[in-house]
Amino acid sequence: MEFLNDYHLSGLLIGICTFLIIGLFHPVVVKAEYYWGTKCWWLFLILGIAGVVTSLCVDNILVSSLLGVFAFSSFWTIKEIFEQEERVKKGWFPKNPKRK
Numbered sequence: 001m002e003f004l005n006d007y008h009l010s011g012l013l014i015g016i017c018t019f020l021i022i023g024l025f026h027p028v029v030v031k032a033e034y035y036w037g038t039k040c041w042w043l044f045l046i047l048g049i050a051g052v053v054t055s056l057c058v059d060n061i062l063v064s065s066l067l068g069v070f071a072f073s074s075f076w077t078i079k080e081i082f083e084q085e086e087r088v089k090k091g092w093f094p095k096n097p098k099r100k
Contacts, residue, residue, distance in 0.1 A: 033088065
């Protein structure tokens, strides 16, 4: 961590990790809606709340920031799950034929 602080790289690392976390959530939304539909929204609510609580308990600013990004990406995913359902209805994404 000293290296990051000495060379003022913490912000850059937070930005890169934020980009990767948000990028990771896009395929998660698509797969979650495909396999479980919108009924999995509560899982992302729990993940978001856990991320917020954990972020508040961690002293390290880098880890706390990334947990906050993870938490609010989880909250945003709830909205995206329902929007993904609409995208499937429009035919933009495949519908799971095994799910009712």
